[in-house]
Amino acid sequence: MNLNKESMANFIKQCQRVLKVSRKPDREEFINVAKVTGIGILIIGVIGFVINIIGQLIQGTT
Numbered sequence: 001m002n003l004n005k006e007s008m009a010n011f012i013k014q015c016q017r018v019l020k021v022s023r024k025p026d027r028e029e030f031i032n033v034a035k036v037t038g039i040g041i042l043i044i045g046v047i048g049f050v051i052n053i054i055g056q057l058i059q060g061t062t
Contacts, residue, residue: 025033
């Protein structure tokens with residue numbers, strides 16, 4: 001990885017552009033994002049639990 005002044009300056013400009021565009025979410029937006037994230041975590045947990053139960057059932061019958 002070659003780091004020179006030009007690449008560092010370009011990276012800093014890109015970071016500044018992102019910070020200018022970004023904003024703090026309002027309460028409603030934050031709650032919606034938190035709900036969607038929580039539902040996603042629950043779904044992944046349920047899928048993992050079901051796979052674990054199926055694995056235990058398969059091992060128990062062999």
